[in-house]
Each structure stands twice: as C-alpha cells, then as structure tokens.
Amino acid sequence: MATTEKVGIPAGPSPHRNRDDSRMWTNRLRTQFFGTFPPEKLLPDRQPAYVASWIYVFGVATIAAFIVLVVSGLVLTFAGPAWYHTSSVGHFINSVHFWAVQLFMLSMVVHLWGKFWMAAWRGNRALTWITGAIAFFASVATAFTGYLVQSNFESQWIAFEAKDGLNAVGIGAWFNVANVGQMLLIHVALLPLVLGAIVIWHVLLVRKHGVVPPIPLNVSSPDEAPKDTGGPSRPDTRAQTRGSAS
Amino acid sequence: MPFVFASGSLNGPATYLNWGWVGISVTNLIIVLLTMVVFVLAVFLPVPRHEDDE
Numbered sequence: 001m002a003t004t005e006k007v008g009i010p011a012g013p014s015p016h017r018n019r020d021d022s023r024m025w026t027n028r029l030r031t032q033f034f035g036t037f038p039p040e041k042l043l044p045d046r047q048p049a050y051v052a053s054w055i056y057v058f059g060v061a062t063i064a065a066f067i068v069l070v071v072s073g074l075v076l077t078f079a080g081p082a083w084y085h086t087s088s089v090g091h092f093i094n095s096v097h098f099w100a101v102q103l104f105m106l107s108m109v110v111h112l113w114g115k116f117w118m119a120a121w122r123g124n125r126a127l128t129w130i131t132g133a134i135a136f137f138a139s140v141a142t143a144f145t146g147y148l149v150q151s152n153f154e155s156q157w158i159a160f161e162a163k164d165g166l167n168a169v170g171i172g173a174w175f176n177v178a179n180v181g182q183m184l185l186i187h188v189a190l191l192p193l194v195l196g197a198i199v200i201w202h203v204l205l206v207r208k209h210g211v212v213p214p215i216p217l218n219v220s221s222p223d224e225a226p227k228d229t230g231g232p233s234r235p236d237t238r239a240q241t242r243g244s245a246s
Numbered sequence: 247m248p249f250v251f252a253s254g255s256l257n258g259p260a261t262y263l264n265w266g267w268v269g270i271s272v273t274n275l276i277i278v279l280l281t282m283v284v285f286v287l288a289v290f291l292p293v294p295r296h297e298d299d300e
Contacts, residue, residue: 053288053289054293106281106284110284
C-alpha cells in the first residue's frame with residue numbers, strides 16, 4: 001500500500017479525531033499521487049544496472065537543453081528584439097537560444113532512435129512512447145514558429161512553404177503563418193506550456209513504469225519469444241530465459 | 247576550418263544533392279551522418295565503472 005507514512009504524509013482517513021476526510025478530493029488526489037509516486041520513486045538514487053550506457057543520457061540531455069531554451073527564451077522575451085539585436089550580450093543570449101535548439105533536436109533524435117531500437121514501449125509503456133511522439137511533433141512546431149519569428153527572408157520562405165502544407169491538411173484557416181503576431185505568441189506562450197506539460201507527463205510515466213529492461217537475448221524460436229517482456233511495472237510470469245542484463 | 251576554405255565562403259548558397267524528388271544540402275547530410283555516429287558511439291562506448299558499483 002502507500003508508503004507515504006514514512007515521510008509523514010497522511011493517507012486515507014484524516015489525522016483529526018472524530019472526522020473522516022477520506023472522501024474529500026484533496027485527500028483522494030494526494031493519496032493517489034503519493035501512492036503512485038512516493039518521493040523515492042520521483043527522485044530515485046539508483047537505477048537498474050542495464051541503465052549504465054550512454055544511450056540513456058540523451059533523454060535528460062534533451063530536458064537540459066529544454067531548460068536552457070526556456071531560460072534564454074524568457075530573457076529574450078523580457079528584453080525584446082531591440083536589445084537582443086543590438087547589444088553584444090543580447091546577441092550572445094540569442095545565439096545561446098539558437099544553439100540550444102540544435103542540441104535539443106540532436107539529443108531528442110538520438111533519444112528517439114535509442115527508444116525505438118530498444119522497443120521501449122514494452123511493459124505497459126505505450127503511453128510513454130505516445131507522449132514522447134507528441135512531444136517530438138510539438139518540438140518541431142515550436143522550432144518552426146521560432147524560425148518564423150526571425151522574420152527574415154528565409155523565414156518568409158519557410159512560412160509560405162508551410163502555408164501550402166497547412167492548407168493542404170485543412171488547418172490553414174486557424175494557423176496563419178503570415179500572421180507574425182499569432183506565430184510569435186504560439187512560439188513564446190502556447191507551445192512552451194504545452195511542451196512543458198507533455199514532457200512532465202512523459203517523465204512521470206518513466207518514473208512510474210521504470211526504465212524498460214533490454215530485449216532478452218536467449219530466445220531460440222518465435223514461439224518462445226515473449227510478446228512483451230514486461231518490466232518492473234508488470235511482472236512477466238511466463239517461463240523464459242533472460243539474457244545477462246547486468 | 248580547412249573544410250570552410252575547401253567549400254568556399256559560409257555566406258554563399260549551399261550545395262545541394264539531388265536524387266529525383268529527394269534533395270538535401272551537403273551540410274544537412276553531414277549533420278544527419280554525424281547524428282548517426284553519435285548514436286552508434288552512445289550505444290557502444292563503455293561507461294566508466296566505479297569499484298563500489300554492483
């Protein structure tokens with residue numbers, strides 16, 4: 001059951017005498033959240049031995065680049081183009097923002113390739129994969145609107161290439177790439193919030209289900225191959241041989 | 247830097263490679279290939295181990 005008693009977080013009935021607050025939504029939400037995510041699971045000290053590989057670094061590298069993007073983006077937002085186009089510090093922060101995008105995309109793509117080839121959706125992790133895919137497409141949209149905000153000749157070119165594409169799929173009426181104001185607000189306000197929420201959900205799912213174990217080595221025929229090797233979140237009760245995971 | 251001199255100024259138009267309807271700049275192709283190299287290295291490079299690790 002919930003281990004929240006260890007850190008003094010009440011679960012279930014109210015600590016107050018002669019009162020049962022267990023049906024209150026705050027009580028139920030708190031119980032459910034800390035039951036699913038006790039602190040030692042939210043911020044673990046250790047990971048399974050198979051995580052000792054550089055391929056597992058690229059997820060957190062993507063998050064680190066995202067944080068740099070948000071912080072540099074906030075500076076650019078508050079100071080404005082009159083500053084970041086003219087002062088040397090402004091140029092630098094502008095460049096940090098641009099190159100953080102490149103590192104973000106590189107890390108995210110390597111992370112995506114790693115997760116695909118290790119079939120990381122196994123063991124009830126389909127939603128982790130799906131949120132990752134949504135985050136990928138939201139990132140592309142964020143980068144695209146960011147490029148548009150430059151309003152230079154290249155951005156005008158990509159804007160009207162994109163206009164053809166958006167019109168072709170029927171959403172051109174709501175997303176007008178020639179509307180710099182709309183593109184700016186989507187880039188600065190809407191998409192960072194959406195992307196941040198998706199990334200938080202994605203990471204919580206990884207914490208909930210654990211890092212997916214490697215695909216087993218010792219499978220001699222397709223009949224023996226387990227359809228889903230499970231993982232910590234769903235114990236695999238079928239008899240099977242496991243490869244050396246450590 | 248030698249590559250810059252070999253390919254010309256960074257300010258000029260990019261060199262494109264075309265196969266039918268597929269077109270990609272040399273720069274973009276190099277970036278894609280480098281990303282693949284990073285991926286392969288990430289998978290195969292060993293992680294430093296400490297004595298107290300299991």
